[in-house]
Amino acid sequence: MTVSSVPTTRLIPGPRFSRFLRCAFGILLCVSFGLASEGVAQEASTSPPTDFSPGDATSQPNIFSPVSTPAEVVEDLSWLVLAVTACIFFVVFAVLTITIIRFRVRSGDDDREPPQIYGSNPIELAWTVVPILIVAVLTLVTVRSLYALDKKEPPEGSLEVIVVGHQWWWEFRYPELGIITANELHVPVDRVTFLRLASADVVHSFWVPELAGKTDVVPNRLNHMWIEPHKTGLFVGQCAEFCGTQHANMLLRVEVQAEEDFAAWVANQQKPAREDPSVAEGRETFQQIACINCHNSEGTVATGVFGPDLTHLMSRETIGSGSVLLTPENLHEWVKNPQQFKDGCLMPDMQLEPHQVDSITRYLLSLD
Amino acid sequence: MASSDITPDASPPRSPFMDWARGWMTTVDHKRLGVMYISSALLFFVVGGLEASAMRAQLSWSQLDLMEPGTFNTLFTMHGTTMVFLVGMPMLFGFANYLIPLMIGSRDLAFPRLNAVGFWIFFFSGCLLYYSSVGGEALYGLAGMPDVGWFAYAPLTAINYSPGNGPDYWLLFVLVGGIGSLATALNVVVTVATMRCEGMTPLRMPLLVWMISVACGLVLIAMPPLSAASIMMLFDRHFGSHFFDTQGGGSAVFWQHLFWFFGHPEVYILVLPGFAIVSEIIPVFSRKAIFGYPMMVAASVCIGVVAMGVWVHHMFTVGLTAGMNSFFAASTMIIAVPTGIKIFNWIGTMYGGRLHLKMPMLCCVAFLFQFLCAGLTGIMLAIAPFDFQLSDSYFVVAHFHFVLIGGLLFAIFGGLYYWFPKATGRMLGEKLGRWHFWLFLIGFNVTFGFMHIPGAMGMPRRIYTYQADRGWEIWNVISSAGVVLQAAGVCCLLVNIIRSARKGAVAGDDPWDAWTLEWATTSPPPEYNFEKPPKVHSRRPLWDLKHPDDTDGAYE
Numbered sequence: 001m002t003v004s005s006v007p008t009t010r011l012i013p014g015p016r017f018s019r020f021l022r023c024a025f026g027i028l029l030c031v032s033f034g035l036a037s038e039g040v041a042q043e044a045s046t047s048p049p050t051d052f053s054p055g056d057a058t059s060q061p062n063i064f065s066p067v068s069t070p071a072e073v074v075e076d077l078s079w080l081v082l083a084v085t086a087c088i089f090f091v092v093f094a095v096l097t098i099t100i101i102r103f104r105v106r107s108g109d110d111d112r113e114p115p116q117i118y119g120s121n122p123i124e125l126a127w128t129v130v131p132i133l134i135v136a137v138l139t140l141v142t143v144r145s146l147y148a149l150d151k152k153e154p155p156e157g158s159l160e161v162i163v164v165g166h167q168w169w170w171e172f173r174y175p176e177l178g179i180i181t182a183n184e185l186h187v188p189v190d191r192v193t194f195l196r197l198a199s200a201d202v203v204h205s206f207w208v209p210e211l212a213g214k215t216d217v218v219p220n221r222l223n224h225m226w227i228e229p230h231k232t233g234l235f236v237g238q239c240a241e242f243c244g245t246q247h248a249n250m251l252l253r254v255e256v257q258a259e260e261d262f263a264a265w266v267a268n269q270q271k272p273a274r275e276d277p278s279v280a281e282g283r284e285t286f287q288q289i290a291c292i293n294c295h296n297s298e299g300t301v302a303t304g305v306f307g308p309d310l311t312h313l314m315s316r317e318t319i320g321s322g323s324v325l326l327t328p329e330n331l332h333e334w335v336k337n338p339q340q341f342k343d344g345c346l347m348p349d350m351q352l353e354p355h356q357v358d359s360i361t362r363y364l365l366s367l368d
Numbered sequence: 369m370a371s372s373d374i375t376p377d378a379s380p381p382r383s384p385f386m387d388w389a390r391g392w393m394t395t396v397d398h399k400r401l402g403v404m405y406i407s408s409a410l411l412f413f414v415v416g417g418l419e420a421s422a423m424r425a426q427l428s429w430s431q432l433d434l435m436e437p438g439t440f441n442t443l444f445t446m447h448g449t450t451m452v453f454l455v456g457m458p459m460l461f462g463f464a465n466y467l468i469p470l471m472i473g474s475r476d477l478a479f480p481r482l483n484a485v486g487f488w489i490f491f492f493s494g495c496l497l498y499y500s501s502v503g504g505e506a507l508y509g510l511a512g513m514p515d516v517g518w519f520a521y522a523p524l525t526a527i528n529y530s531p532g533n534g535p536d537y538w539l540l541f542v543l544v545g546g547i548g549s550l551a552t553a554l555n556v557v558v559t560v561a562t563m564r565c566e567g568m569t570p571l572r573m574p575l576l577v578w579m580i581s582v583a584c585g586l587v588l589i590a591m592p593p594l595s596a597a598s599i600m601m602l603f604d605r606h607f608g609s610h611f612f613d614t615q616g617g618g619s620a621v622f623w624q625h626l627f628w629f630f631g632h633p634e635v636y637i638l639v640l641p642g643f644a645i646v647s648e649i650i651p652v653f654s655r656k657a658i659f660g661y662p663m664m665v666a667a668s669v670c671i672g673v674v675a676m677g678v679w680v681h682h683m684f685t686v687g688l689t690a691g692m693n694s695f696f697a698a699s700t701m702i703i704a705v706p707t708g709i710k711i712f713n714w715i716g717t718m719y720g721g722r723l724h725l726k727m728p729m730l731c732c733v734a735f736l737f738q739f740l741c742a743g744l745t746g747i748m749l750a751i752a753p754f755d756f757q758l759s760d761s762y763f764v765v766a767h768f769h770f771v772l773i774g775g776l777l778f779a780i781f782g783g784l785y786y787w788f789p790k791a792t793g794r795m796l797g798e799k800l801g802r803w804h805f806w807l808f809l810i811g812f813n814v815t816f817g818f819m820h821i822p823g824a825m826g827m828p829r830r831i832y833t834y835q836a837d838r839g840w841e842i843w844n845v846i847s848s849a850g851v852v853l854q855a856a857g858v859c860c861l862l863v864n865i866i867r868s869a870r871k872g873a874v875a876g877d878d879p880w881d882a883w884t885l886e887w888a889t890t891s892p893p894p895e896y897n898f899e900k901p902p903k904v905h906s907r908r909p910l911w912d913l914k915h916p917d918d919t920d921g922a923y924e
Contacts, residue, residue, distance in 0.1 A: 060839035061826030063757040074753045081751050085744040092740055096715055100733060103654070104723040113915075114721050118923050119660035119713075127712040128663075128705065135701045138751060142701075143694045145753040150690040167529075197687075202524040203620055205685060205760060209826040213756020216686045218621060219523060220614035223687035236838070240685075240760045240828040242517045244524060245437050248831030323835070344437050 061209040061236055067256070069228035070149050070212035077145045084134060149213075151226050154194035158226070159187060162196045165204030165217035167243055167346060168250040169308055169321035179269040180296070182308030183321045184253045188262040189232050197223040200306075202244060208237030208254050216241055229256040236322070245344035251322030265315070273298040273311045274366055282363025285356050294347070297367065307347060314368040320345070332361045396480035397895055401487050402466025403791060406784075408491055409458035410862075415498075416450035417858060419443045421851050424815070428848035430836040440832035441515040442534075446497075448518030449538065453545050454494045456638040456772065457587075459780055461486070461552045463641055464580045466791065468556060470886035470893060471574045473565025473902040478558040482551050489548030493541050500537035514538035517830060519631060520601070522612030522623035527605045536605065539598040546595045553587035556580065565885075567904040571665065572924070574884045574907070575658060578665050579644035582672040586633045586640075589676060594630035597623060621686055628679035636675040639771060640668065642739075642779035643710060646732045649782050650714050652882045653729035654721030657920065660713045661907060667706035667713075674703050684755045693752040700750035707743055711736065727801040728880075731782030734809055738774025742767060745820070760830075763823025769816045781805070781861070788868065789875030793891045796868045804860035811853025818846045883908035 066072045154160050163185075164171040173180050187193040197206055199219040206225065207214035215225040229235075239250035257265060286292070287301050294307035302310070319326050319334055320342050334341060336357045337349040352360070382390075392400060423443050426434045435443075465483065469476055477483050500513045514534035516525050525535045560581045564573070601623070603609040610616035612623045651658045658664060680688065680696035714736060723729065745767040749755050758764060781804075788796040822840040834840055878887040887910055889898055906912055906920035 060837070063824050063826065071757075074757050077751060078748070078754050078757070081748050081754055085747055089740065089744055092711065092715075093737070096718075096733075096736055096740075099715055099719050100723060100725075103718060103721055104725055109722065113655050116657050116920075116923070117659060117716075117720060118657050119663065119716075123716070124660045124663050124709070124713070128709055131705045131708045135704060138747070139694075139698045139701055142697045142751050142753065143690075146690040146693050146697070149753055149756075199614075202529055203521055205828075207760075207826070207828065209757060213753060214685050214759060215756070218614075218686060220617070220619065221621065221687070237826060238828060238831075242441075242521070242524070242830040244529065245441065247441075248437065248833050251835065 063209045066210055067229050067231040067233075067235065068211040069230075070226065071210055073145055073148055074213050077141060080141060081138065084138065088134075151192075151194070152224070154226075155192050158192035158194045160194050160196065161185065161187070162198065163206055163217065165197070165199040165201075165206070165239070165243070165250075166306070167201050168239070168246040168342070170206075170239075170250070170252060171200075171308065174266075177266055177270065179266065180309045181269060181312065182316070183251070183318060184255060184316050186255045186257060186262060186265050187227065187229065188259050189229055189256050191259075192226055192228045194226045195224060197225065203241050204239045204243050204250065205241035206237075206252070207240040208235050208252055210235045211237075211254060214240045227254075229254075232256050232258055232261075238322070246342050249321060249323040249342050249345075251318075253318065253322050268315055268368075269312055271312075273300075274368060275299060276366040279359070279363040279366045282359035282361070286360050286363055289352075289356075290350065291360070310364065310367055312367060313364055314366075328361070328365055331364060332357060335361050335364070396476075396484045398465045398469050398476045398480065398483060399791070399893060399895075401483055402462045402464075404487055405458045405462030405465055405490070408494070409455045409462060410865075412450050412454035412458070412494060414858070414862075416447050416455055417855070419447040419450065421855060423447065424848040424851045426832060427834075428845050430834050430838070430841050430844075432833060435832075437832045438515055441517075441830070442513045444830055445514045445517055445534075445538070449497065449514070449541070450494075451772070452518060452634065452638070453542070454490075454497070456776065457545075457549055458490055459776075460580065460583055460637065460641040461490070461549070461556075463576075463645065463780075463783060463787075464552070464556050464584065466787065467886060468559060468577055468580065469563070470790075470889070470897060471577050471884050472560065472563060472568050473885050473898060473904065474559065474563035475897055477555050478563055479555050483555050486548045486552035486555065489551065490545060493545035493548060496544060497537060497541040500534060503533070503537070512537075519624075519627050521627075522601070522604075522618070522620045523614045525601060525605070526613055526615075528615075536602070539602050539605075542598045543595055543602075546591045546598075549587050550591050553584035553591075556584040557588065565902050565904065571662065572904060572907045575647035575661070575664055575668075576644040576884075579640045579647065579668045582668050583637045583640035583644075586637045586672055586675060590630045590633035590637065593626050597626035597630075600626075621683070624683050624686060625679070628682045629676075631682060632679040633675045635768075635771065636671055639776050640671070642735070642776040643668070645779045645783040645786070646714060646735055647710075648884065649728045649732050649786050650717050652786075652880050653724045653726060653732070654718045655724070656717055656721040657908065657911075658713065659716035659719075660709075661924075663709055664713055667709045670706040671703060674699060674706070678703060681750060681752075681755070684752045685759050697750055697752040701747060704743060704747055704750075711740060711743070726785075726880075727796070727798055727805065728782045728786035730802075730805055731778045731785065734805070735775055735778040735782065738770055738778060738813075742770035742775055745770065758823060760828055761823035762827045762829060763820050765829055766816045766819035766823060769812075769819070773812055773816065781808075784861075784865075786880065787886075788865070789879045790886055790891050790893070792869050792872070793875055794868055794872030795875050795879060797864050797872060800860050800864040800867070804857050804864060806857075807853050807860060808857030811850045811855075811857055814850030815847045815854065816850075818843050818850075878910070881914075883910040885909055888913075 064075060066075045160176055162173040162175060170183050172182065172185050195206065197215055197217045199217045201219060203219065204217040205214045206217055211227040211229060212225055215223050217223065233256055235254045235256065237252040239247060243250065283300065292302035292304055294304040295302050296304055296309045296311065298311040317326055318324060319331060320338065324330050324334065324341050336352065338345055338347045339349050392404065395401065423440060426432055426440055465477065503512065512532065512534060514537055516530055516535050516538065520535060520538060523529060560577055600609065600611040604611055604613050610618040612618045612620060614620050647658060647664065678696060678700045680692065681700045684693055749758055749764065749767060785796050785801060822843040825839060827834060827838065827840050875891050877889065877891050885902055888902060902909065906924055908920045912919040
């Protein structure tokens with residue numbers, strides 16, 4: 001008969017087998033909990049500074065270089081989770097590799113069937129209970145972080161901004177300051193900015209990885225999130241929920257500024273619109289054609305709400321929701337036909353005469 | 369007597385091809401339908417793969433202009449929809465169809481005609497979906513194919529944001545395909561409940577039967593809400609109702625709940641058959657009984673139950689309360705426990721065995737390593753605050769491709785190599801199989817392993833292009849390069865299947881020296897499956913036959 005083992009070895013695993021598995025789980029348990037407790041202890045301390053050049057338009061987003069409290073909470077938690085999962089990975093990986101190497105059939109092996117082992121209650125109990133414990137620890141830290149991140153109302157001294165998602169750009173309203181701007185959010189450093197999120201059309205999602213995790217911007221629903229940046233500079237992100245043709249170019253720029261710089265920006269935004277007589281022709285053209293249906297520009301008849309507010313257009317660095325650098329040449333091309341930059345965007349090719357494009361561009365360039 | 373005259377009508381002679389085609393098209397045989405399910409799934413798999421390759425080409429560097437944004441949106445919508453509904457689920461039903469009656473020793477499924485209806489509904493639903501590329505206004509260049517993502521979030525699908533017919537095709541496809549899925553799932557559940565051979569008690573059924581039954585049970589529960597939701601969406605689009613119409617007071621989040629109440633069980637509907645295949649192959653190629661059979665059954669049922677209470681983890685970022693997020697984070701992590709038990713039991717089965725690393729087993733080993741990675745990134749995503757960062761990024765894309773390719777697809781590859789000899793009577797070539805395996809393995813890990821990184825660097829899903837200054841190019845070009853290897857691997861598989869079906873080595877009834885009932889009949893099995901209804905005394909009836917003095921029954 002091919003099976004030579006005595007029946008008892010079939011019910012109870014061999015001592016080596018059992019010892020090996022117990023060892024493996026012992027190690028798994030110790031390492032994961034050791035690292036878990038270390039991770040929790042480290043949670044209070046700040047993360048090491050990362051190489052990051054603030055203010056540089058080429059700064060790259062990264063969830064592991066947070067500069068704002070909510071993103072830091074997530075990052076601390078994520079190191080703990082990565083440590084635990086890495087331990088599980090290495091232990092299971094090692095056991096699996098050793099098993100394959102040790103028990104694979106080699107040439108010259110006879111074809112006897114190995115001892116049949118049907119299971120083992122203690123071992124199976126162990127590898128049920130240990131994961132339950134790990135899951136319990138992870139659940140507890142998750143719940144704690146969730147509540148730490150949950151601010152329902154703006155705290156004292158915070159700045160409040162209403163974020164409105166549009167296909168495919170962002171509107172920012174500062175109700176306390178009377179400012180409306182687009183695509184480039186300016187916030188003060190070391191202060192909580194409380195964002196109330198609303199959508200004008202479909203679902204979007206506000207995500208600047210270095211500042212906070214994402215929160216969806218859902219029509220007919222008011223969401224909120226908050227950031228508390230500790231570092232000045234430019235932080236980029238973009239819409240993270242598919243919202244139609246130009247979802248890819250619904251980019252976000254958040255300029256974190258020192259209080260005095262922020263105050264200067266606010267003062268500029270609060271200024272009445274500049275009325276430059278030298279661009280009167282462009283201004284007139286702008287008011288006579290369909291631009292005014294969608295755009296708002298203070299001091300003119302343009303009071304549209306479907307497109308970005310143009311009152312202080314030139315105080316921004318980009319157009320096309322962050323996808324095009326705001327230079328006179330780009331602005332000229334944009335006015336001529338925005339579709340060449342952003343194929344499918346809701347601003348149509350207005351079929352303007354060349355002199356209209358020139359004069360409107362000159363007018364827009366005066367809006368600082 | 370005239371009334372008993374059964375002489376067929378004289379009919380004109382038909383060509384052999386017509387006879388052959390008619391034979392397949394009118395069959396109600398579960399084995400033929402199983403083969404048809406799997407072949408159609410492979411066909412759609414190639415289509416979905418080509419769609420994915422086109423997307424990877426477009427994303428291989430920043431600001432590429434290989435296609436219009438709308439085309440890219442169509443591609444990812446069709447890719448996701450195809451792979452889930454036209455590859456994953458038909459694979460499940462294909463393996464279920466072919467194997468379950470053989471494994472439980474029955475003549476066919478409980479309702480053979482319903483089975484054929486289910487297949488043809490599925491097949492025509494796929495045709496309907498792809499008909500959108502030429503149907504309606506598509507030929508006039510107006511949004512033909514759906515371009516709203518495979519989860520078709522409201523209100524982007526509302527008539528004012530998607531005026532073309534694309535979403536209509538998608539919704540009708542989901543509705544029609546869902547009916548076919550329900551029919552087949554019901555059939556499988558009833559068959560397992562009522563058609564088992566003598567001695568096949570529930571706790572003697574092969575694990576494949578258990579796991580596929582759980583998956584089919586999930587289909588029965590998860591599909592109706594999606595059908596209801598798609599009807600509601602159609603009403604919104606065409607009859608002026610406001611279920612999801614946010615401008616008329618409807619709720620966008622309501623659609624998300626309905627969709628994910630289907631969508632998350634769907635993940636387990638797809639992956640449980642993978643578990644099922646692996647649970648059959650590993651014991652045979654380790655030459656050992658499965659370790660902890662009762663625990664495996666319990667874990668499968670447990671996964672099925674908990675899978676219905678985790679859907680909100682797809683919605684952690686929609687701004688639900690911290691309490692709700694906590695609940696669903698916990699329930700999601702709990703699923704890791706039974707899933708972990710399965711992985712440990714598979715390793716326990718291999719430990720102390722004699723591992724024959726032939727193609728089916730090789731695929732299962734790859735499955736184990738890759739599914740381990742998928743499970744661990746799954747835990748990261750279950751941590752709700754971590755998910756605030758990772759959700760809807762390329763990290764998620766990498767994660768679920770590790771689940772569905774690294775896990776499910778490798779299991780399906782293993783299943784193809786394992787049961788191909790049973791279905792055709794010929795072995796699926798081992799040599800070309802190794803080429804297929806290694807090319808696909810390396811290609812898959814290159815593409816999706818590196819894809820985690822741009823996700824952590826803030827690259828969202830579903831973007832047709834990206835800015836040059838984000839630092840994502842290098843990772844994307846590596847990901848795209850892996851596609852070439854994967855495509856080469858799939859070509860090897862297809863060539864191998866066609867070649868082996870004609871001139872592969874003759875397999876014999878039981879080429880793997882296996883233990884479940886399907887190997888007790890001929891290869892391919894006769895239409896009636898078994899000459900006499902089999903009678904089983906343990907979980908491994910063929911082990912008992914081969915080792916009469918050392919039968920299994922005593923140890924169960």
